[in-house]
Amino acid sequence: MAAASDGKTAELLAIDGVFDILVVDLGLPDMDGISLILKLRQLGVRAPVLILSARRSVDDRVRGLEQGGDDYLTKPFALAELLARMRNLLKRNSPTGNEATKLRVLDLELDLLRREATRSGQVLQLTSQEFVLLEYLCRNAGRVVTRSMILDKVWGMRIQPDTNVVDVHIYRLRGKVDGKGQQPLIRTLRGVGYVLKDR
Amino acid sequence: MSSKTAKPILHSAAWRISLWATLAFACGTMLVFVFLHGFVANDIQRRSDAWLAGEVEVLGDVAERTPKDALYDRVVGEVAELAGKEVPNKDVSESSSNDSVFFLQTSGGGALQLWVGAGNGEANLRAIRASRIVPDHPTDLDVHGFAVPFRVASIRMDDGSYIYLGLSERDELRVLRSLRLRFVLLWFLLVLFGFGIVFYTTRRMLSHVREITEAASRIGHSDLSARVPTTAQKDEVGNLALTLNHMLDRIENSMHQLHTITDSLAHDLRSPLTAIRGKLEMSLSIGSHGDQAEPIVSVIEELDRLTDFLNKSLDVAEAKADALRLTRSDVDLDELLRIMIDLYEPSMSEKGLRIRLQSAGPLKIEADAALIHRMIANLFDNELKHLPAACTVTLRLTVEDDSSSLIVEDDGPGFDPEVLPHLFERRVKGRESNGHGLGLAFVDAVARAHGGAVAASNRKNGGARLDVILPLFANSAGHVNASRKMTTTSSLQP
Numbered sequence: 001m002a003a004a005s006d007g008k009t010a011e012l013l014a015i016d017g018v019f020d021i022l023v024v025d026l027g028l029p030d031m032d033g034i035s036l037i038l039k040l041r042q043l044g045v046r047a048p049v050l051i052l053s054a055r056r057s058v059d060d061r062v063r064g065l066e067q068g069g070d071d072y073l074t075k076p077f078a079l080a081e082l083l084a085r086m087r088n089l090l091k092r093n094s095p096t097g098n099e100a101t102k103l104r105v106l107d108l109e110l111d112l113l114r115r116e117a118t119r120s121g122q123v124l125q126l127t128s129q130e131f132v133l134l135e136y137l138c139r140n141a142g143r144v145v146t147r148s149m150i151l152d153k154v155w156g157m158r159i160q161p162d163t164n165v166v167d168v169h170i171y172r173l174r175g176k177v178d179g180k181g182q183q184p185l186i187r188t189l190r191g192v193g194y195v196l197k198d199r
Numbered sequence: 200m201s202s203k204t205a206k207p208i209l210h211s212a213a214w215r216i217s218l219w220a221t222l223a224f225a226c227g228t229m230l231v232f233v234f235l236h237g238f239v240a241n242d243i244q245r246r247s248d249a250w251l252a253g254e255v256e257v258l259g260d261v262a263e264r265t266p267k268d269a270l271y272d273r274v275v276g277e278v279a280e281l282a283g284k285e286v287p288n289k290d291v292s293e294s295s296s297n298d299s300v301f302f303l304q305t306s307g308g309g310a311l312q313l314w315v316g317a318g319n320g321e322a323n324l325r326a327i328r329a330s331r332i333v334p335d336h337p338t339d340l341d342v343h344g345f346a347v348p349f350r351v352a353s354i355r356m357d358d359g360s361y362i363y364l365g366l367s368e369r370d371e372l373r374v375l376r377s378l379r380l381r382f383v384l385l386w387f388l389l390v391l392f393g394f395g396i397v398f399y400t401t402r403r404m405l406s407h408v409r410e411i412t413e414a415a416s417r418i419g420h421s422d423l424s425a426r427v428p429t430t431a432q433k434d435e436v437g438n439l440a441l442t443l444n445h446m447l448d449r450i451e452n453s454m455h456q457l458h459t460i461t462d463s464l465a466h467d468l469r470s471p472l473t474a475i476r477g478k479l480e481m482s483l484s485i486g487s488h489g490d491q492a493e494p495i496v497s498v499i500e501e502l503d504r505l506t507d508f509l510n511k512s513l514d515v516a517e518a519k520a521d522a523l524r525l526t527r528s529d530v531d532l533d534e535l536l537r538i539m540i541d542l543y544e545p546s547m548s549e550k551g552l553r554i555r556l557q558s559a560g561p562l563k564i565e566a567d568a569a570l571i572h573r574m575i576a577n578l579f580d581n582e583l584k585h586l587p588a589a590c591t592v593t594l595r596l597t598v599e600d601d602s603s604s605l606i607v608e609d610d611g612p613g614f615d616p617e618v619l620p621h622l623f624e625r626r627v628k629g630r631e632s633n634g635h636g637l638g639l640a641f642v643d644a645v646a647r648a649h650g651g652a653v654a655a656s657n658r659k660n661g662g663a664r665l666d667v668i669l670p671l672f673a674n675s676a677g678h679v680n681a682s683r684k685m686t687t688t689s690s691l692q693p
Binding site for chain 1: 465466469470472473476477479480481483492495496497498499500502503506507510538541542543545546549569572573576577579580583584638
């Protein structure tokens with residue numbers, strides 16, 4: 001890992017070393033972040049880029065990059081979200097084999113083909129939306145996911161509701177997944193987000 | 200096709216202008232002709248009068264000097280016939296010219312004494328007797344059997360008899376008629392030609408104006424860099440284009456400044472906020488749980504609220520200045536509402552609220568997806584925060600002409616009548632509200648940025664109603680702005 005405080009240094013570092021991922025702030029002291037990324041791409045740097053932006057409206061060029069496989073995050077963000085997005089980018093860029101048809105976290109099992117979830121062998125009565133939410137939590141088991149990540153990945157929107165809409169979905173899901181006498185799987189990290197325990 | 204293009208032409212200013220101009224031109228030329236016609240007619244009459252006066256005098260002289268014997272009739276008759284051959288304005292081609300002139304002498308008692316002309320002169324004599332002809336003053340005389348009146352001059356002889364010389368006005372009238380005919384033909388061509396020229400020039404000039412209007416309307420919210428076309432001429436239209444472009448320069452400039460300010464404000468505030476939040480999260484995860492965790496968590500939540508407030512107020516500020524930047528793509532409102540209902544339904548049923556959607560299926564609009572998402576979320580948040588338990592929210596999605604309409608109705612207490620007129624202003628909120636009063640201002644801002652409108656009212660049988668109108672296409676923006684004022688004030692009474 002290396003950190004550069006301006007565009008010129010970043011350029012030199014990126015060409016010299018082999019990095020798995022680049023995190024670029026758009027507001028660099030000496031140049032525009034997008035220009036840096038485009039320059040690095042021209043120079044043959046293939047590593048995925050996570051763009052950090054303090055701008056409110058998302059630039060078209062950023063959207064272009066997003067379609068090209070990179071991702072962006074607007075400030076301020078939760079550290080957990082930054083880590084999750086970096087993991088996603090790395091996973092996307094690493095060649096993986098066949099997509100598993102089953103996800104297993106402790107005694108929770110999700111059959112992705114039959115869209116069915118079981119806990120300790122008992123089938124959970126989930127709505128399709130709850131299944132998608134649980135699937136997302138399972139894929140990120142052991143890691144923190146924030147509310148805005150859930151909104152983005154499960155509902156496909158980057159919004160910041162004033163109300164606790166996501167929390168209610170989690171409470172409901174928790175009511176179905178964590179039955180009486182069972183070990184609670186879905187943990188709330190106040191001020192941060194949620195975590196599906198994998199240990 | 201022709202009916203499609205004919206209507207705009209008939210309604211165009213060029214058509215009206217050329218119509219009026221041609222009317223004025225036609226009236227003017229007609230007036231000039233009437234004057235000229237009168238002048239020519241007078242002149243012809245004056246000339247034939249002069250001829251008549253001269254001839255009648257010569258005849259009188261001849262009659263005076265010729266002895267009253269058997270030869271008298273022949274001598275005077277031949278002189279009169281000779282005079283008839285020298286008629287002014289005479290059309291040579293006219294074969295029966297002998298009826299255009301007559302000579303008549305009456306005795307002092309009024310009996311016919313000598314007649315030279317067509318027919319036996321009885322009708323002429325009767326006409327002369329019926330009218331009082333003063334010697335030396337030629338007058339018009341209508342004779343029975345002749346379509347055209349005669350101009351008659353007379354002289355009184357010393358022996359008390361009268362000599363009358365009549366000249367048909369036939370030739371005079373024919374000259375005038377052909378003059379009129381030629382003029383009307385010429386006048387018609389002239390008017391047609393004049394109309395063509397006026398119409399062509401005004402249309403050309405006004406087409407510049409239309410180009411400017413079209414170009415100006417294309418310069419939308421997102422693209423201020425375009426300019427209206429300018430002409431080389433320094434006339435009124437050229438000046439209009441130049442002035443518009445100068446104005447656009449100034450608007451673009453101030454818009455750019457606004458963006459710079461909001462962007463740098465956002466950047467300067469967000470970067471430290473991110474740093475603070477990161478450090479708080481770190482200290483939370485390091486593990487000093489227990490007493491310290493609770494305040495840190497609430498600080499993080501406060502920070503998130505602050506960020507949200509910052510975002511919304513900057514967006515609202517930009518939108519109020521019509522400067523919100525849009526990245527348009529196809530957004531299916533029906534699908535979006537279903538997802539939103541899916542997202543909000545658990546929270547609503549937790550509070551005892553029901554939500555219904557009435558929609559006729561997919562409805563795509565060209566809009567900024569991120570802004571529309573946040574706008575709809577704001578509408579839902581608003582209902583969720585303000586409605587008491589056991590209420591129903593009804594969403595109705597319809598399409599009218601080229602705009603979509605989303606009506607959000609509930610059967611709750613409705614808007615506070617005092618707040619209603621100012622509902623979309625910043626920091627306006629109901630007494631019970633604990634928000635920062637930006638929610639509906641933001642909804643209004645987004646709708647305006649898309650060229651749409653939002654109207655709030657209270658339903659007759661209780662409950663609040665919000666009408667959100669969004670144009671279907673980016674270029675049809677602006678049409679719905681007019682309806683805005685109307686609906687905001689329509690039903691203020693609770």
